[in-house]
Amino acid sequence: MTRPAFETTVTQIGIIVRDVEAKAKAWAAILGLPPPEIIITDPVDIAQTEYQGQPTPARAKLAFFHLGQVSIELIEPLGHPSTWQDQLTQHGESLHHIAMRVRGMAENLAYFDAQGLPLVQRGEFTGGRYAYIDGGAKLGCILELLEQD
């Protein structure tokens, strides 16, 4: 199977937190940056969030620090089934994923699935979409595929 278009570099690192406002303030102080805006993911009818193949009303509060090539994304899960909530429940506050940019989400998902790297969660956001790939057994972590329109 031919490898579809994705950038072989890291564009984002996601961290699961319990209290995004407090963590964003602490990161801002360390980085010498202003505290970022806190946003909330769209509801399921807009985000079309799917977890383990099923629609889920799960949402999260997010804060981003854009640091050149790489952004740090703080993610506070707001309940309901999701990989975010699973990780907070099972492992507490912790690093969650590293993200790479892709072109053509469907082809990428088919390619990663054929490599033994199945989809775990997906959703839409204004200007693009994401998919978390369960890389635990093969790669040691969750990969996020990020596509901008």
Add this chain to the structure above:
Amino acid sequence: MTRPAFETTVTQIGIIVRDVEAKAKAWAAILGLPPPEIIITDPVDIAQTEYQGQPTPARAKLAFFHLGQVSIELIEPLGHPSTWQDQLTQHGESLHHIAMRVRGMAENLAYFDAQGLPLVQRGEFTGGRYAYIDGGAKLGCILELLEQD
């Protein structure tokens, strides 16, 4: 306290794994790169490894993928007390740290400690030194400070 010199961007992401050869091969296949050399950290008399303020014989097998600004570091702990071994025992294979480059390790450690971000492990390597900062409670993850000579 004045903030010492450190780059406010991410230079490396560390992943704890059980089997660095297998994980390195899987990452290489996904990234379309040749499998990297596997190296082993120096013994305690050279690396001067300290964990929780005590010398430790802990070592690890490492593999690196250099992807532009950011490197992915695979870390297979080889026993003895360390943050690497702790994480493998407590959380299994998982993302471990994000690293930033610093100038002046001692001043940086004093600064981070004063911010409520204490040292958890440190060591030397050929050409530099590292320190892991326990950022769990304040930042949601371990930070690594990396200094090149």
